Amino acid sequence: MKLNIALLAGDGIGPEVIDQAVKVSDAIAKKFNHEITWKPALTGAAAIDAVGEPYPDETHDICVASDAVLFGAIGHPRFDNNPSAKVRPEQGLLKMRKKLGLFANVRPTFTFPSLLDKSPLKRERIEGTDLVFLRELTGGIYFGEKGRRDEGETAFDNCVYTRVEVQRIAKKGFELAMTRSKKLCCVDKANVLETSRLWRETVQAMEKDYPEVEVSYEFVDAVAMRLVQWPNSYDVLITENLFGDILTDEASVISGSMGLMPSASVGTDNALFEPIHGSYPQATGLNIANPMATVLSAAMMFENFGLKEEGNAIRNAVNKALDAGFVTEDLANGDNAYGTSEVGDWLAKNI
């Protein structure tokens, strides 16, 4: 297969972890006879510094022309405590999601037997946890009208959803549930929000098309609790953008394998693959960041092209590294930590 991949390294540790995913993907290409052309492009704070814009048109053109996007991380602390900064790296991310139509963020949370004890939760709570969030990614309060009134004294953010937006993500949820345990949980706040009531009624109306799927409806506050109490009671969950932002991050820590969690953001024509962790600015350039989440994101990318074997080869290499203790400091016991780049080399060699 000939693959054109847009490579958006972004900020902080982004470039370091992306490098390892490239190494591993190139090893896959060699082994399975694919041809990958990497098209690097600017995004985030790096793009603001270079061209004054976090998601430049040129980057967008590269993404549109590509078969998939591999993404590192964005965000820089110098923008965080400056609420009035006019240009912000995150705007680039949001613009990218919207312009590429990436409406479904797929975030699995699963456990690695060898890492169970890294979890803040007790072993018996997380054993067997294997859930997937489908977070709506191009609607809701992220993209509604926002601004100030009364000379800046009043601020507002509008949350808007259309039935069609809910249907297309719910459809993905039902379909995913059919390939798994046929359990779907719709997370909303239908006791307070009108948008949530639209979500709930839309999903309810779709139930008849998937008679085998058992659907439950839970309030976001209840899910925030039960995720910590009994994460392994969930399978597929669908939710709106902001709830998804909060809950997927919460879910990512329960397995103890946060540095390993990949994600995909898919739309009708494009798909983007990225680790769920942030840009981890304190670690920038130190060669200590865990590249495995990005590497596993590349595995999701291959699978999205229908290349299951390639995806599995990556997963196996990661499992092997974990078993062998060839890991970065976040997962190492004692002094046996390897660098970001060494872990990448090891994985590439073990493909």
Place this chain on the structure above:
Amino acid sequence: MKLNIALLAGDGIGPEVIDQAVKVSDAIAKKFNHEITWKPALTGAAAIDAVGEPYPDETHDICVASDAVLFGAIGHPRFDNNPSAKVRPEQGLLKMRKKLGLFANVRPTFTFPSLLDKSPLKRERIEGTDLVFLRELTGGIYFGEKGRRDEGETAFDNCVYTRVEVQRIAKKGFELAMTRSKKLCCVDKANVLETSRLWRETVQAMEKDYPEVEVSYEFVDAVAMRLVQWPNSYDVLITENLFGDILTDEASVISGSMGLMPSASVGTDNALFEPIHGSYPQATGLNIANPMATVLSAAMMFENFGLKEEGNAIRNAVNKALDAGFVTEDLANGDNAYGTSEVGDWLAKNI
């Protein structure tokens, strides 16, 4: 002291747990020579059934005329999966908060040494956890304009905050931090939401009035993670209504003492005290619900009147019951569970 307390038992297990708080408060009144007049009033599904309204005017009048409100729980499953129900119990709760001006919801999360092992989190993660959320309760997306457009195909919810609304809750946050470890965390989503940027800039501007308080600003998704990772790294947290709904529920499970967590909702003229747990409909009438959160809410009520000794007497009784294993089934080991009402009697006797 002569105290007029409005008694809003509400739905589900509400009436059962409220009964125990009344027993215990009456024991306090007897011991410390106070005179409590209880004014029962309808709310929630119970009020809808009786008068077609979840927060009837009569109930409001009773609350306004009272010195404080003691509240059980509201919510009934027959409304939950019926998004189009015109009258909903939760509307009563929201109307009550708004009409009574209860803008600050105070939700402590702390650990009981004897219950540490009930937590889903590992002991070393929660030892020493003692944090308080101040959740804004009468603004934000809960109270903004909401509705439908395009013949019901589009739904919207507006999130609105004014600087004054942020200032009054932030002031409470700074003041509370001054009585504790002088650490305040402002939780927002300032990288996306305009309302959050207003929150952040308002709190930043107030920092100079409290030079001793160390303020940090964290994104809601990061806090959702760190609450599970290191809950004991937090002390006082302030946040907006919806984030507070999600995070306080999440926080409530980490200590393993969810059935014990009280809360207060305070305004300028009124204050309401309630357990953080819900109406637990499956347990209704079974005499199994844990009344301790409601009893500890009564302790907060006495303290709010400046009656510190009375509050402590209640806390001591609860601690004694926990040590003696005189607890409901959620906390009992094996078969040694006592009923809701027996626990209430025991606590009253031990005042």
